[in-house]
Amino acid sequence: MTDSKTMRMTYLDALGLAQREELEGRDDTIIIGEDIALYAAGGAYGDTDPRRIRSAPISECGFAGMAVGAAITGLRPIVDLTIANFIYLAADPIINQAARLRYMTGGQFKVPVTYRASMWHSQANAAQHSDRPYPMFMNIPGLKVVCPATPEDAKGLLKAAIRDDDPVIVFEDNDLWGKKGDVPLDTEFVVPIGKAKTHREGSDVSIISVSGCLRHALKAADDLAKDGISADVVDLRTLLPLDNDAILGTLAKTGRVVIVDPAHRTMGAAAEIAAIIVEDGFDMLKKPVKRVVTPDVPIPFSPPMEAPLYPNPQKIAAAARELM
Amino acid sequence: MKNDLQSEAYLRMLKIRGFEQAVTRLVTEGEVPGAVHTSIGQEAAIVGACMALNIDDYISGTHRSHGHPIGKGAELKPLMAEILGKATGVCKGRGGSMHFTDTSVGSIGESAIVGGGIPIATGAALTAQVKGAGQVALTFFGDGASNEGVLAECLNMAAIWKLPVIFFCENNGYAAVTPAANSHGQPDVAKRGEGYGVPGVIVDGQEFAAVYAATSAAVARARRGDGPTLIEAKTYRFDEHCVGLFIKGGYRSADEVNRFKTQRDPVTLFRERLLAEGMAESALVEIETQALKLVEEAVAFAKESPFPDPEEAFELVHANPIAIRR
Secondary structure (H helix, E strand, C coil): CCCCCEEEEEHHHHHHHHHHHHHHCCCCEEEEEECHHHHHHCCCCCCCCHHHEEEECCCHHHHHHHHHHHHHCCCEEEEEEEEHHHHHCCHHHHHHHHCCHHHHCCCCCCCCCEEEEEECCCCCCCCCCCCCCHHHHHCCCCCEEECCCCHHHHHHHHHHHHHCCCCEEEEEEHHHCCCEEEEECCCCCCCCCCCCEEEECCCCEEEEECCCHHHHHHHHHHHHHHCCCCEEEEECCEEECCCHHHHHHHHHHHCCEEEEEEEECCCCHHHHHHHHHHHHHHHHCCCCCEEEEECCCCCCCCHHHHHHHCCCHHHHHHHHHHHC | CHHHHHHHHHHHHHHHHHHHHHHHHHHHCCCCCCCCCCCCCCHHHHHHHHCCCCCCCEEEECCCCCHHHHHHCCCHHHHHHHHCCCCCCCCCCCCCHHHCCEHHHCEEEECCCCCCHHHHHHHHHHHHHHHCCCCCEEEEEECCHHHCHHHHHHHHHHHHCCCCEEEEEEECCEECCEEHHHCCCCCCHHHHHHHHCCCEEEEECCCHHHHHHHHHHHHHHHHHCCCCEEEEEECCCCCCCCCCCCCCCCCCCHHHHHHHHHHCCHHHHHHHHHHHCCCCHHHHHHHHHHHHHHHHHHHHHHHHCCCCCHHHHHCCCCCCCCCCCC
16 A cells, blocks of 8 residues: 555554554564464454464573574564563574574575564663663674664664564664654555664754654754754664764764764764764864763662663753863 | 385485595595584484475574485585585585585574574474475484573474474484583483473484384374474484594593494494395495495585685675675
8 A cells, every 4th residue: 555644653553553564464474472462362463364473482582583493484573572681582593593594504595584672761670671782783793773763763664674684673762652753654664774864954063863862862952952053963773784874974064973872881882883983084073972871880770760871851962062 | 115215315324424424534634624513323313304304394403514404315515515615515605514504405504503403493383384385394403402491492382383393302412521411300301392292202313214203203293283293312423522522531431432333333223224124235335335426526526616705705694785894
């Protein structure tokens, strides 16, 4: 169905729509994960053949690995790992198998598997439920990693991931699940993997954002505008591969960069983005690169301890002002 | 018909034996990069399992990777070229000894992550079930891998979904140099199936006929839609864990090794059985000559083949390519 209409819906509903469209629209997609039966009963997968809906026992390593075996033999599995921390239990088949089987077999396989992992930070769930683990997976050649920050991108990137012939991890920002936006209803709408999006044009300072930090970056840009500071706000959307052209493009406009990344400081996504800027864009820099990230501590439970750790509009605006 | 099957089985066992002996020789000649693990002593277990499968059935396996695709009927030349890291290798020089994969015969990957092949085959069985294609999947794993949690997870999921998969344990008694007796609370791996609702069968892995019969029954059950079977073939590795690996301390006795080599050699046992069943000595010699020739041709092909261009390292990373950052 081609359709130019959009509908206002939550980020979570946009993900659900993407999933249902890809399950109903083809016969090789399957979904596997915990508690899937409940969602199926609620109509989440429409009239999809029940054989393609697998409500799995709590066996993340097993079903993440089975998805690889299914992908290399002709299915297109969507694996719902739910909370992002659980990806560590599934890391072996994702890293040692999914990411490498095509390469290690001299191209005998494609591995079209999608892993969904939702990052449940800033909700008082403590350190075993609050991780933003994408930087580790950016270090794995063979994978693709996306982090949608809007309902539209949630639909478009999840669909692109499912249709891609390589393993893709979709890191969802759970803080965004309930946030609404306009989402294209066209069943052929996808957001290309590897392309950043400029959300606000500016000339004084670049704010390069990762995942749900986009909304904080846009608030910071509003605040900066009141002081006459013009911010260029770019959401990377895909972290592997990084959109180098977009990173260097915004740098060329402003010469000043704040990178906003909810991962921890050491070896976070921001570290690699900063390295690209310094290696390939040093001559364009008017000031050193600033990072607004999460400090290197495990995430505490108690809200007054947790909340101040993450990037927020105030921290972003302050970092930008320091560059002016 | 039975004769044809037995002749082919004998040929495949000899191809494995000959391939492994040639690889061992090439290691000592310094021709082989990296680690090599041979299946000498385990040929009846491997071939007995593979002969019960069709060519489009799936197999996955282990770091001891050579025997499985050969048992499934793979051509030797691309396998030997892979051992030497050549461009003509079955994996184009990207996998090497521990990662043979030959999809032309249903071999969907040997894994150097112990237990890594188990979910791969279970997932292939899921594909077969979803597509209704009638195929089955068989995963070879060792006694060492039976202690990986992923086996328990996959046994359970295969049981609840009645997946057409055969969990085939080549229990050679040692995980590298750790005896199974020191690492298994329940020494019979097959008995672990019961806890997950999967029938377990123990067979003499040195006897082709026993393995073939047990696997055929498991395959028939899987194709009927009745679900998985766990087969444990009690077998023995004649050589060291890894070619050229000599560990002081003696984790197994020379007497034990010698007893298996002289009394429980699966190739010898099968030959004796074929003779007793009336196959002519000349027919056996003909198969033996053929196997030797195939191995020699594979070695010559591998040696003559070129190495890959170093730039090829940057190819085949993705199916939908992205820019590779160097």
